[in-house]
Every structure is written in C-alpha cells, then in structure tokens.
Amino acid sequence: MTSKTRVLSALRGEKVDRIPWVPFIGCHAAALIGAKAGDYLKSEALMIQGLEAAIRRYQPDGIPAAFDLQIEAEAMGCKLTWAEENPPAVISHPLALGVTLDRIPVPSADAPRLRAVLNTARALSKAHPDIALYGLVCGPFTLALHLLGTDIFMKLFDDPAGVKTLMEFCTTVCRTVAGYYVEAGCDVIGVVDPMTSQIGPEQFQEFVTPYMKPVFASIRRQGVLGSFFVCGHAQQNIAAMCDCAPDNISIDENIPLDYVRDVCVPRKISFGGNIQLTTVLLLGTPEDSQRNALACMETGGTTGFVLAPGCDLPYATPPANLEAITKLVLDPYQRDVLKATAVTDTQKEVLDMRDYGQSDRIIVDIITLDSEACAPCQYMVEAVRKVTPEFDGVVEWREHKIKQRESLVFMTSLMVRNIPTICIDGQITFVSRIPARDELIAAIQKRIVEKTRIKIKQRRSSLYILGDGGTACKQIKANATKAITELGVDANIEMITEPERILAYGISPIMQPAVVVAKYQVKSTRTVPEVAVVKEWVKD
Amino acid sequence: MNAEPSSIEFRPPFPLVILTGYLGAGKTSLLNHLLALPSIRGRKVALIINEFGTLGIDGLKVEAGVHAKFELNRGSLFCICIKTEFIKTLTTIAGEVQPDLVLVEATGVADPCDIEQFLDVPTLAGRFRVQASVCVVDAEGFTRVAAFMQSARRQAVWADGIAINKTDLVTPSDLGILRHVLTGLNPRAPQVEVTYGRIPDTFLYSLVHERRPEPASERPPEDMVSVSLQTHRVVDRAAFMGAIMSLGDNLLRLKGVVRFHDGRFFVDVVNGRVTEEHPPAGSEATAFVAIGWQVSRDTLGAAFRRTWEVMGSNETHEL
Numbered sequence: 001m002t003s004k005t006r007v008l009s010a011l012r013g014e015k016v017d018r019i020p021w022v023p024f025i026g027c028h029a030a031a032l033i034g035a036k037a038g039d040y041l042k043s044e045a046l047m048i049q050g051l052e053a054a055i056r057r058y059q060p061d062g063i064p065a066a067f068d069l070q071i072e073a074e075a076m077g078c079k080l081t082w083a084e085e086n087p088p089a090v091i092s093h094p095l096a097l098g099v100t101l102d103r104i105p106v107p108s109a110d111a112p113r114l115r116a117v118l119n120t121a122r123a124l125s126k127a128h129p130d131i132a133l134y135g136l137v138c139g140p141f142t143l144a145l146h147l148l149g150t151d152i153f154m155k156l157f158d159d160p161a162g163v164k165t166l167m168e169f170c171t172t173v174c175r176t177v178a179g180y181y182v183e184a185g186c187d188v189i190g191v192v193d194p195m196t197s198q199i200g201p202e203q204f205q206e207f208v209t210p211y212m213k214p215v216f217a218s219i220r221r222q223g224v225l226g227s228f229f230v231c232g233h234a235q236q237n238i239a240a241m242c243d244c245a246p247d248n249i250s251i252d253e254n255i256p257l258d259y260v261r262d263v264c265v266p267r268k269i270s271f272g273g274n275i276q277l278t279t280v281l282l283l284g285t286p287e288d289s290q291r292n293a294l295a296c297m298e299t300g301g302t303t304g305f306v307l308a309p310g311c312d313l314p315y316a317t318p319p320a321n322l323e324a325i326t327k328l329v330l331d332p333y334q335r336d337v338l339k340a341t342a343v344t345d346t347q348k349e350v351l352d353m354r355d356y357g358q359s360d361r362i363i364v365d366i367i368t369l370d371s372e373a374c375a376p377c378q379y380m381v382e383a384v385r386k387v388t389p390e391f392d393g394v395v396e397w398r399e400h401k402i403k404q405r406e407s408l409v410f411m412t413s414l415m416v417r418n419i420p421t422i423c424i425d426g427q428i429t430f431v432s433r434i435p436a437r438d439e440l441i442a443a444i445q446k447r448i449v450e451k452t453r454i455k456i457k458q459r460r461s462s463l464y465i466l467g468d469g470g471t472a473c474k475q476i477k478a479n480a481t482k483a484i485t486e487l488g489v490d491a492n493i494e495m496i497t498e499p500e501r502i503l504a505y506g507i508s509p510i511m512q513p514a515v516v517v518a519k520y521q522v523k524s525t526r527t528v529p530e531v532a533v534v535k536e537w538v539k540d
Numbered sequence: 541m542n543a544e545p546s547s548i549e550f551r552p553p554f555p556l557v558i559l560t561g562y563l564g565a566g567k568t569s570l571l572n573h574l575l576a577l578p579s580i581r582g583r584k585v586a587l588i589i590n591e592f593g594t595l596g597i598d599g600l601k602v603e604a605g606v607h608a609k610f611e612l613n614r615g616s617l618f619c620i621c622i623k624t625e626f627i628k629t630l631t632t633i634a635g636e637v638q639p640d641l642v643l644v645e646a647t648g649v650a651d652p653c654d655i656e657q658f659l660d661v662p663t664l665a666g667r668f669r670v671q672a673s674v675c676v677v678d679a680e681g682f683t684r685v686a687a688f689m690q691s692a693r694r695q696a697v698w699a700d701g702i703a704i705n706k707t708d709l710v711t712p713s714d715l716g717i718l719r720h721v722l723t724g725l726n727p728r729a730p731q732v733e734v735t736y737g738r739i740p741d742t743f744l745y746s747l748v749h750e751r752r753p754e755p756a757s758e759r760p761p762e763d764m765v766s767v768s769l770q771t772h773r774v775v776d777r778a779a780f781m782g783a784i785m786s787l788g789d790n791l792l793r794l795k796g797v798v799r800f801h802d803g804r805f806f807v808d809v810v811n812g813r814v815t816e817e818h819p820p821a822g823s824e825a826t827a828f829v830a831i832g833w834q835v836s837r838d839t840l841g842a843a844f845r846r847t848w849e850v851m852g853s854n855e856t857h858e859l
Contacts, residue, residue: 086625150563153689154681157795157829160768161822198690202837206768233651233690278623283661314624369662376666419662432665436552 003061004187007132011188011225011248013270013304019297021307021329022134022272023322025054026067027087028313032057037315038082041068044116048123055128058322059330062132062188065121065181067312069138069192071114072173073146075107085315093149101166104147106173109180118184125185132188135181136229139193140170140211156203163207171211175218182222189219190227190250194311196241197232197254204240212244220247229273231311235259242267252310253277257299265304272306275325282314286324293325294338351413357425362447364388364397365423367411379434380420387440395444425451460520461491466505467513469497476513553669554586554634556642556659557744560652560695561676562685566705567645570676570737574643577741586610586639588629626658634667642668651691652698656751672747675699675729676737679718680709683792687766687831696722699729701747707733717789717811721833724763763834764792767841770827771848774801779847784809787843790835796828 001009007020029050030040040046047066055063068087074080077099079092094104107114125133138146144166145152155163178189196208212228219226227248228241235255242249242264250273251260257274264271275281280292297307307329313322328334357363364384368377381399388395400407402419414423422430422440424447435443463480467473477493484491496502499509507514557574561567571587574580588610610629633642646655652673659668675695678685686692696702702722707715719731728750732743777800784791794809797819806819807828826848832840 153562153685153692154564156688157684157766157793157831160796160829161827199688200690202766202768203688236690278627278658279661282624283627283663316624376662376664380666419665432660433553433669434666439552 002130004130004132007062007306008187008225010272010304010306011227011270013247013265013268015303017302018332019300019302019305019307019329020061020132021058021326022062022132023054023058023060023325024064024067024134024309024312025051025058025060026064026312027085027315028317029054031085031315031317032319036084037086038084038088041066041087042113042116044119044123047116047120051120051124052127055131057319058326060131060326062134062306063124064134064136064190065124065184065186066117067136068113068117069136069142069194070146071111071117072107072138072143072177075111075114076104076143076147076173078146087312090146093147093151095148095166096151101169104169106176114177114180118180121181121184121186125187133186134188134190134227135178135184135186136190136192137174137177137181139191139196139229140167140174140215141199141208142193142195143170143173145195153198156199156207160206167207167211171215174215178215178219178226179222182219182224186224188225188227188248190229191215191219191246192229194229194231196237197230197234199237201236201240204237205243209240209244216244216246227272229311238263242269245269248272248306250306250308253279254310257296261299261305270304270306272300272308273310275307275309277310277314277317281309281317281321284321286318286320289321290324290328290334290338293328294335297328297335298339351409356414357427360451361393362391362395362444362451363425364395364444365410365414365426366397366399366420367407367414367416367423368399368401368420370401376432376434377420380422380430383434383437383440384422387437387444390441391444391448394448456487456489459489461489462518462520463491463493464505464516464518465493465495465513466502466507466516467495467497469495472513473497476515480515553667554639554642555671556644556668557671558644558646558652558655558673559676560646560673560699561678561705562689562692562695564681565676565678566737567676568737570674570703570705570734570739571643571645573737573739574744579741579745580641583640584637586633586637586642588626588633588642588644623654623658626655627661627664630659630664630668634664641671646695651694653694653752670749670751672700672744672749673698674701674703674739674744674747676703676705677718677722679704679706679715679733682718683721683764683831683833687764687792693725693764696725696729698752699726700749701743702726702729702731703737703739703743704731704733705737706735708735714811717792720789721764721792724834764831765833765835765837765840766829766831767837767844768827768829769841769844770825771845772825773848774799775826775848777801780844781814783843783847784812784814787832787835787840788812790832790840791830792833793831794828797822797826798828799824799826 001017003020006016007022009016010020027037027040030037030046032053033046033050035046035050040050051063070078070080070088070090073090077094078090080088081091082088095101109115109118121133121135148155148166152163174191181189191212196204199207216226225247227250228244228246229250230237230241231252231254233254234251238249238255238260246269248270249260249264250271253274253276260271274296275292280288293307300307328338366381366384368381370377384397388397400410402408402411414426414428416423416428420432421428422435424443429443465473465476465480473495477495480493484493502512505516559567559571575585610633633639644655646652656670659670677696686696704715704718715733722731730747732739775798780798784794791809792811794807796807798805798807804819804824805816808815830840830844
C-alpha cells in the first residue's frame, strides 16, 4: 500500500495496513525553513521548499498544499492583515461596506495567491505521486462570513432569503476552487468550514446542508474524495454534517473522537483529526504528543480513520513533537511500549496516605511538571524554598516531578489534579497558584498550630492541689478547672489534703498550697513494646 | 523561561476581567467606560483586544502610554488558532507588563469557558485569576441573535454578571421580558441595565467569579429556538394573530412575509407587538422566521402551520 492509497482507502472507510498520518501543515512549514508566515503564503517557491522539508521530516501519508482560509476571500475583495506566525486575517467585509453581491467576482485561478498555491500543488503532486495531496477550500458558510461579517447571524433572522442567496454564491466559489485544486493534482478536497460550529443543527440544515451537499457530490464526480473540516464546539452538528454526504469528517479537540466515530461509522463516513494542537503539539513534549496520538489511534482504529491534528498546525510547533508521532505511526513496537506504560498508569497504584503528614515535622510537597522546564512550577518551588528556612528545620519540602512515575503515583494518591500544586502534610493547599510569601507562611503556621493542638489533645495529665483544702486551695481548683475547660484538654484535678501524701510529693507544710502536674502519654496499647522502643520513650 | 531564582518576584496572580458579547452589543463602549473609571484609570491595565474581523483597537480611546495593548486579530480567526495567540500574549503580559489588571475583550464568537481553559496550560497556570466575566447584551438585538448564534447564548450562560446595554432603545416591558429570558439562561448572574456601556464600578467589583463545569457537550439547552416556515397556502389572519396571542411569552420574535386573504404583508412581531407593512417585491409565498422561548420547535411550528391548514385547499401545496 502506498501512502496515497492508504489515505484514500481510509477516507473511503476501508481497512488499511496501518493508520494513515496526515499532519495539516500550513504556516508551520514556514517555520521549518525559517520564513515568516506572510512571506511563505505568498510564495510558490517558499511553499514548495517548506512542504519538501515537512515531507522529509514527518514522512506523512498525506499533506495539504496550503492551509489558509483567506485565499478566496482576498481574491473576492476582502482586505487582509498579515502576521509573522499565522495565516492572514480578514479585516474588511465587502458586503457590509455596501458592495453588492453581483460585483463580487468568483476567484479566478490566476488570482496571485491562488495561483501560487495551485502551482505548489502541481509541483508536489509531480514530485510525490505516492503522497495524498489535499486541496483545502474555504467552506461556504465561513466564506459568507468573510464577505458579510458577523452580521450574518442577525441576518439569519432578518433576511434569511438574502443569506441563502449569499450561500448559493459561496457554494459556486467553493465548487470552482475545488475544481482548480483537482486540476492541479489534488487527491482530496477538504472543505474547511469552521464557522458552522456557531449555529445549531436546525440552522445548519437550513443554511448549510442544501449548499454543501452539491459541493461534495461535485467533488466526487471529479474523481477525488471530499472531507468536511470543522473546528470548535460543533458536536451538535456532526450528524447534520454527515447528511451533506462527504467521504470524511475531520474535527478538532473540542469534540470527543469516539462521539464522532459513533456518529460517522454507521453512516459509512470516515473520520479523523482531534490531536490537540496547543496543549499537546505546541506546548507539550514528544511523549505527550505520542500519548495523545496513541489515544486517537486506539479510538480510530485501522478502518476509516485518518490520524491528523485538529486544525492547521501552529507555526511554532516543535518538530520533535511531530517526528515523535511519525515514529509512533511507523513503528508498531513504539506503540506497544507506549500502550504498556499507559496500562500501568491506568492501574494507578494508589498509596495509603491516611497517616501521611503525622510526623513532628511539617512536610511541604510540590507537585510539578518539572521546575526546570515550566515557569510556574519553578516559581512555586522557589516560593517554598525561600520560606522554609524561616521555620528552622521544622518544615521539610520536596518536589515531585510528574514526569517521573513514582511522582505520578504520589500525585494520584494525594488526589492532586492540577500542576503545580502545593500540599502541606498531604493536604492540597495551593492549586495552580503561587502563594505570596505571607500567605505561604500563614498556611504553614496554621498547620503547625493544628498539629500542636492535636498533640496537646493526645496528652493526658493530672493536676494535684496540695494543701489544707481551704479558701486558697478552692480558688486554685476553680482556676485550674477553668483553664482545663478553656484548653479542652484531657486532665483531671485532684485535691490532696492528707499530710503524708503531700509529703510524698516532697512538699513541706510551709510550701503549701502547692500544685503538681503529672503528664503522661499513651505510648502503646495491646503490644509488648521492645526495649529499644521503650528507651526512645524514656528519652523523649 | 528559566529566570535566575534570585530575580523572581513572588506575587499573587494578575486579576483578569473577561468581557464578552456578540458584535455590536457594545463591548467597545463598555471597555472605554471601564478604562475611564476612577478606580481603573490610574492602574496599569493590560488590554487584550480580540475582535473577529473588526478594526480592533481603532475604536478604543486608550490613553497612550498608560495601557499595554495587545491585538489578537492578526491572523488568528478561529477558536483553536486564537488559543495559541492568546497564550503567547498572556505569557508576555505576565513576564513583561506585570499589570494591575488584565482586560480581555473576547471575540464575538469566543466561548468564555475556552478562555478559562486557556489559562490552565502549564505555562500560565497560577499566573492569572479570573476576577469576573461580564457579558454585554444588546437589549434590542439579543433575542434575535441568541436564537441563532451558539456563542451569543453561551456567553450569557457563562457570565458572572450581565450588562444589559442600550436599554434606551426598548420599552420597559421588552426589557422585563429580556431580563426574564436572561434569568432563565443564567439565574446566577446579576443583571444591570445600562446605556452606552456605563456599568457602575460597584457592579463590576461585586461580581464573584465562579468556574463552572464544561458546557453540556452535545446540545445547548433548548431555551431559545427558531423555526423557519414557508407555505404557498393562504394564511388565515385571525388564526395567525390568535396563534401569536396564545403563544404569549413563548414567542419572542417573528419576522417575514405572510400572505393573508387580504394580500401579502411584511409582519414583524416583537414580544407580542405586531406591526404590518407593505412587503418587498418578490416571491408570492409566505416565508417567515419565529423565535421561541421555552417552547419546543415542534409546538412553535405547529402553532403557525395550523393557521394555513384551516384554509388549505387541494390545489395548493406546502413548500
């Protein structure tokens, strides 16, 4: 199976030898060759160079010629603003500025940026005939929004007929541009319509389905396959998207992949996407990326599933993260190893933490990703490190980097969910928040007081009042009773008046009235303590 | 990322106020108003302007040099793409600006719960604290937009406080109904009625932020529904008006062309008030949209379908 046949088979819902990998590389390819996104997306030469670099590094089964939903809008008169690390954004909506629809052109294949992307597609399909080439077109609803602005939502009520006319026109654009991509050698047309996530299924059926259906029918008539891309909270529309009869539906991380699978598969539509763009691919590690990809692969399976990120990869995605996914895709052994460690994680050894934090010292545990690699973790560790000397050996602190297995077990056992977190004597105290110095000191002091109180409570004592039992002795007894009540401690008071017993305490008549306090602690019950243990008690 | 430990300043998280509201609700005037409040004016404010497809900062009267401004509309359009930019911007703000307050003007299509999740990424965790999320609602247009636009509804549902703006443009009874609708969407959020976005600072400071669980994933609550109806049949005027009457508060709005036995009319219903005008030239058919509240789509649709079925004849057919 070649990469291309693997992608096409998966898109058709057929079983494949392994899951195809289609990184949606847009301006990220610019980063690979050190170009700015704005220069890259305007230059055929840079796009070819960038995609060649991406193909070398990521060994994809499929790749898009470009990922920029503003190409059509620009050719139709929308003004753009450019960025260094992002595709451009539309900043003017001609229909909102009084331009009438009949004056807006269907983009020609010679529109400069469209021509650059089409030429890129031609060059790539020639150089890599075995890779499935995706041509991405801006979906009609998103294009309508580019042309009209967010007024479109108001017009769904105020002027539904007008919105339908606009959708009709945008559909024509969509079909025309899809035709250009097919002619340029693309094997798959992705119709990318993220703004449909904003409407509910009823509006979708009224304003999108009738227009989108002919788009996919026309794509199929041209001998290629069609994928419907959406991003955002679009779960409510997945079934309606299926009714548009695409070959495939591609979603981002906002929709659970198993939900999409369960809606698509019975309708004989393949699915894909879902690898988390920001949290995992951009900000995570290669291992995070592999784990996320593996989870997607486990849900997706080898029939009718395409492994892909949720949307256009961020410019600054670390290549190592994508390379790690490539390794996982190509190497079943890597998948097995990862699966095995994942299984142990799910078994979750949980330690019994009931007696944790009962020693004389105060234990401060900081659960981090790694204080050397994560700034908030570092600040949290520093905060604790600076405060502990104040307590002169009473407070002990430890960092638990959850990259290490035992730390992960420790974190789970303490029921910590967020990183970084400070636990004081096993109690979650500061979650994802670096406490101010005073706040941290106060929290530790509070625990010290608490422990002291517990200790006091565990102690028992007897208070003996030695004397003649007269007014002074009675006053002492009253005061002692009050003190014991106020402290809430377990103590008994005894008045001793017999001279010989008083003498046994070493108190002569001239020293009376006197008070003797005897303290005792329960050290063991129902055991015969070892000599060494008793020695420790006596020393204490 | 790794600063020298000795140079690290320990400080509580930066407070962050999120302003939401769909385009045209009046976020910019509210933001201008906030920036001019005595309790905010002297403070170091970092501003994140995050508008979808507008001219962003241009409409803001921001004193030069006082505030750090960040625009997110450079290239980022959609949810996930915004996320990358947003995280980058906040990292810069925490590191370089160290403001007293961060004001975020969310895009009209942003989901406030997304914004809160963005703050959870390890590089930002603990550095910002959402003080309040305020949703600006346009008194005149809200029910029109919210029935169609998921984020307009969700922004109201997720707010800690709702500023009902442009109250001078509606009648007290319309306002009463809107307040009722908003309470239904979000019973927890206090409401304040304002014009030109002028919320009192006491309102802002009285808000308590509460982080709520993920949105119901599959479907938003059916608080507001819309139904679009068309027919070639003639509509019975008395039955049609009767349907509007009997729906009462369940019908928030209706707009479109209706062909009665005495001719075609452009009908506009707002909270039970019906106005009729000469219709624009075009199709002979009846075509209108109704927005309902706490009523099912089926009930809403059936209430109107009955008004032409009573007049139905065999020669005409429903579209």
